[in-house]
Amino acid sequence: MNFKKHHQPFFPELAKRSFLYLFLSIMLLVYIAPVLFMVVSSFKPDARVLSDGNSLCAFLPVAASLKNYHDVFSRIHFNRILFNSLFITGMIVAGGLLINSIAGYALARLQWKGRNLVLGLILAILVIPFESIAVPLFYQFSLIGWRDSYQVQIIPFLADAFSIYLFYSFFIGMPKELEEAARIDGAGPWKTFVFIIIPNSKPVFATVAVLTFLMRWGSYLWPLMVTTGETYRPLPVAMAAFESQVKLWGDIMAFGVMMVAPILIVFLVFQKWFVKGVAASDTGRKG
Numbered sequence: 001m002n003f004k005k006h007h008q009p010f011f012p013e014l015a016k017r018s019f020l021y022l023f024l025s026i027m028l029l030v031y032i033a034p035v036l037f038m039v040v041s042s043f044k045p046d047a048r049v050l051s052d053g054n055s056l057c058a059f060l061p062v063a064a065s066l067k068n069y070h071d072v073f074s075r076i077h078f079n080r081i082l083f084n085s086l087f088i089t090g091m092i093v094a095g096g097l098l099i100n101s102i103a104g105y106a107l108a109r110l111q112w113k114g115r116n117l118v119l120g121l122i123l124a125i126l127v128i129p130f131e132s133i134a135v136p137l138f139y140q141f142s143l144i145g146w147r148d149s150y151q152v153q154i155i156p157f158l159a160d161a162f163s164i165y166l167f168y169s170f171f172i173g174m175p176k177e178l179e180e181a182a183r184i185d186g187a188g189p190w191k192t193f194v195f196i197i198i199p200n201s202k203p204v205f206a207t208v209a210v211l212t213f214l215m216r217w218g219s220y221l222w223p224l225m226v227t228t229g230e231t232y233r234p235l236p237v238a239m240a241a242f243e244s245q246v247k248l249w250g251d252i253m254a255f256g257v258m259m260v261a262p263i264l265i266v267f268l269v270f271q272k273w274f275v276k277g278v279a280a281s282d283t284g285r286k287g
Contacts, residue, residue, distance in 0.1 A: 033059075035260070042068050042257045046250035068254035075251070076242060077230055078258070085234040086262075088153045089216045095158045096212050097205060103159070104167025105193055109179065119168070125161040131221065138225050152226045153234070157216060163208045170204035171197065206273030213266050235259045 036059055041049045043064035072078055106112070107119050137156060146152040178200065182192040198205070220236040227233045233241075239259060243252050 038253050038256050038260070041250065042253040044068075044250055046248045049249040049253065068248075068250040069258070071248070071251045072242075072255050072258070075246060076238065078255075081230060081233060081235055081238045082258070084150075084232060085217060088150060088234055089213055091150075091154045092157050092216045093209050093212050095154070096160055096163055097209060099158050100160055100163035100208065101167050101198070101201075101205070102193070103164045105171050105197060107164070107168045108171035109176075110189065122161045122164055126165065134221060134225065141226065147226050148228050148232055149226075150232060153223055153232070156222070160212065163212060166208055166211075167201075167204060170201060174200065203273050206270050210267060210270050210273075214263060217263055 040059055040061050043061050043066070045063055045065075045067070048062060107115060107122075141147060141152050141156075174197070178196050179192050182196045187195070218236055219234070220240070223234050223237045224240075227237060230238065236259070239252075239255050242255055246252065
């Protein structure tokens with residue numbers, strides 16, 4: 001009897017785990033199928049992209065070549081457009097880490113008049129969609145002559161309410177003993193932040209960097225509103241223009257692969273820190 005009681009939960013647990021693995025496998029196929037189709041189609045002749053779309057041949061690299069990639073570089077200044085996206089996104093990530101981390105630390109640790117009001121306003125901003133302020137923002141930057149430039153695509157997104165809240169949630173959960181020890185040694189708020197807080201906050205910095213990169217890399221509405229040519233145009237807007245002009249699915253798929261590749265690389269490189277940062281921020285918020 002004891003033997004049966006001890007082993008009784010085994011089969012229900014096995015069935016539950018098998019169902020979970022099956023469900024996750026199906027979901028993986030659902031999400032990875034479009035990406036795989038795009039990658040395979042980018043190597044196919046244009047005529048085969050749609051003709052193979054109704055069969056499993058859509059996921060097989062039949063008659064593969066690099067012609068579509070060559071066509072993309074020959075039709076547009078892809079290097080310039082890729083540089084635009086890398087530069088704009090990189091500046092937003094770097095500047096955002098500096099500005100938003102300082103703001104999050106000030107809200108989490110420093111005591112100053114109006115602190116709770118500012119924190120409440122930041123939380124309120126989280127529910128305001130960018131589309132609702134895009135037109136007034138566009139008018140404002142048009143008045144100062146910043147249309148069709150790098151700064152008009154960078155400056156509005158340096159300070160981000162969600163990033164500030166992530167930093168705030170992480171910093172509020174850090175032990176205060178670290179800062180108290182630094183204060184005893186004569187360190188002020190800036191020195192404490194640079195030499196104590198930042199080295200112990202790598203997960204949240206990585207999390208904010210990845211999330212900011214993902215959001216800004218795929219930004220479409222604002223660059224479409226403020227750019228008029230390839231000189232300052234990033235990849236999402238350039239791809240839309242490329243699709244409307246070329247009408248060749250093989251070339252469009254090759255463009256899409258080169259646009260998505262940096263996102264996958266960044267996420268794969270920083271995924272360990274990303275998971276740690278999300279978990280740490282959640283723990284800090286609960287604490």
